[in-house]
Amino acid sequence: MIKVAFCDDDLSVLKELSVLMDRYRVERNQDITYAAFHSPLELLSEVERGTRLDIIFLDVLMPGQDGISAAREIRKYDTSVKIIYLTSSSEYAVDSYEVGAYFYQLKPIWQESFYRLMDSVLRECLRNEKNSLILRCKTGITRLELDKLKYCEVTGRNLLLHKEDGEVLDSVGKLDDLCEQLKDYECFVRCHRSYMINMDYVKSISNKAVILSDGTQIPIPHGKYSELKDKFFSYFFRKNQTFLA
Structure with missing residues (x-):
């Protein structure tokens, strides 16, 4: 409405x-x-x-x-x-x-x-x-363009949404709820119980961490590497891009 x-x-x-x-x-x-x-x-x-x-x-x-x-x-x-x-x-x-x-x-x-x-x-x-998300942040109501969201992390009861320009939006909420909202956007993957990433910003992936384009390292839980690697390969293959682990 x-x-x-x-x-x-x-x-x-x-x-x-x-x-x-x-x-x-x-x-x-x-x-x-x-x-x-x-x-x-x-x-x-x-x-x-x-x-x-x-x-x-x-x-x-x-x-x-x-x-x-x-x-x-x-x-x-x-x-x-x-x-x-x-x-x-x-x-x-x-x-x-x-x-x-x-x-x-x-x-x-x-x-x-x-x-x-x-x-x-x-x-x-x-x-x-x-192509965007409405957030209630400490600074007020903000519309976040999804292609500018690099990754999100949970700290206590807050979501910290990191944008490509370095700005961090602080919003009250649960990562479970955010993942549900973005389930139709295949670029977003929950790689850890406390992190969700945008695969368009991934530079590389190892068995311990995902490395983003700005050098940020997102931890990978033990035993999660194979599953994430398959998702990355599948996503980049559909985009006709080459991804080397």
């Missing part, structure tokens, strides 16, 4: 957006739920409580706090939500892209342009969903 939020101090705009969304989800047969917020403080309070949103329609000019500063606060908690600015002026277009805005929609919003925008952003959401 796609979760959408509308935030505008003009109640007539909120009503208009609600009517458009009701029409859209019926005509397009889309599973979408939405909520309307009359001020950015109400929206921020919801985000701070941990509510995950897929799309936010956010007015730029509102009393108390403008949409640009509100988006900066939202990004502290959620780096993946698609933010679409609503305004009657293109004056703030440059600022909108500084906070990773998906689009800048001028008012008034016509049904044709709304439908076209929703079609586009939903395609993007679907594309991201297929």
